[in-house]
Amino acid sequence: MKVVETIAEMKQIRRKLAEPVGFVPTMGYLHEGHLSLVRRARAENSSVVVSIFVNPTQFGPQEDFNSYPRDIPRDLAMLETAKTDIVFIPTAEEMYPPRFGSWIDVEKVTERLEGAARPGHFRGVATVVAKLFNIVEPTRAYFGQKDAQQVVVIKKMVADLNMNLQIVTCPTVREPDGLAMSSRNTYLKPDERQAAVVLYQALKLAQQLWSQGEKDANRLRQAMRDLIQKQPLAEKIDYISIADAETLEELDKVKPPALVSLAVKIGKPRLIDNIVLE
Numbered sequence: 331m332k333v334v335e336t337i338a339e340m341k342q343i344r345r346k347l348a349e350p351v352g353f354v355p356t357m358g359y360l361h362e363g364h365l366s367l368v369r370r371a372r373a374e375n376s377s378v379v380v381s382i383f384v385n386p387t388q389f390g391p392q393e394d395f396n397s398y399p400r401d402i403p404r405d406l407a408m409l410e411t412a413k414t415d416i417v418f419i420p421t422a423e424e425m426y427p428p429r430f431g432s433w434i435d436v437e438k439v440t441e442r443l444e445g446a447a448r449p450g451h452f453r454g455v456a457t458v459v460a461k462l463f464n465i466v467e468p469t470r471a472y473f474g475q476k477d478a479q480q481v482v483v484i485k486k487m488v489a490d491l492n493m494n495l496q497i498v499t500c501p502t503v504r505e506p507d508g509l510a511m512s513s514r515n516t517y518l519k520p521d522e523r524q525a526a527v528v529l530y531q532a533l534k535l536a537q538q539l540w541s542q543g544e545k546d547a548n549r550l551r552q553a554m555r556d557l558i559q560k561q562p563l564a565e566k567i568d569y570i571s572i573a574d575a576e577t578l579e580e581l582d583k584v585k586p587p588a589l590v591s592l593a594v595k596i597g598k599p600r601l602i603d604n605i606v607l608e
Contacts (some may be wrong), residue, residue: 348376353468439566522597525563568593
């Protein structure tokens with residue numbers, strides 16, 4: 331496994347990599363969810379590149395950029411075990427040199443949910459992912475379903491800009507009690523960690539009611555809200571959404587595939603999760 335820190339070296343090495351090339355972009359502090367993407371990339375490609383970059387442009391002024399968990403030696407040990415070929419770890423100065431001034435705005439699908447709650451977030455995501463795609467030139471790039479809106483935004487960007495790669499969406503990896511794995515889970519205190527399971531319980535409730543014949547999206551949203559509000563440590567519900575899985579427009583009647591997603595603040599972290607009603 332080789333660690334690369336500059337764009338010039340990454341481009342040079344890329345020319346020698348065996349095709350096809352699988353790519354997993356990450357912000358580090360890896361967990362089993364990330365490793366499941368790396369293993370999928372390993373199974374489907376001759377070469378595997380993973381990037382670790384905590385992207386400053388996708389964090390808002392009140393968000394946790396400086397405190398976001400980082401542990402590069404631990405990440406590298408995990409990626410070596412997962413048989414990664416190249417780990418690309420650029421600095422912010424390398425990715426955003428002085429006078430950097432080009433941005434990608436994906437319209438409409440970024441205006442809702444996370445985009446509404448975190449203005450500018452997806453401009454930062456789309457720009458850095460496009461840069462990484464241009465640097466690594468992967469055949470396939472792997473993303474987790476947990477960040478469902480991010481996947482929708484990236485797929486739209488790739489289609490709209492005729493980028494020459496395939497986006498592969500992989501299932502959300504969960505803890506035994508259902509909590510979606512996330513680097514931000516490390517912020518949870520023990521009682522908050524137990525309380526956080528309410529996100530998955532609310533999603534499963536919506537799925538259960540829908541499978542029993544409930545098609546009214548507002549009733550499903552209200553049932554989810556009622557369940558979450560019974561949890562005292564769920565301090566704030568940012569949103570509960572039942573939307574078209576492609577356009578992210580809110581639904582009145584549930585018509586599959588529908589994305590059921592939510593964002594809830596429990597203690598310090600703001601947690602997100604989702605399921606798709608197929």
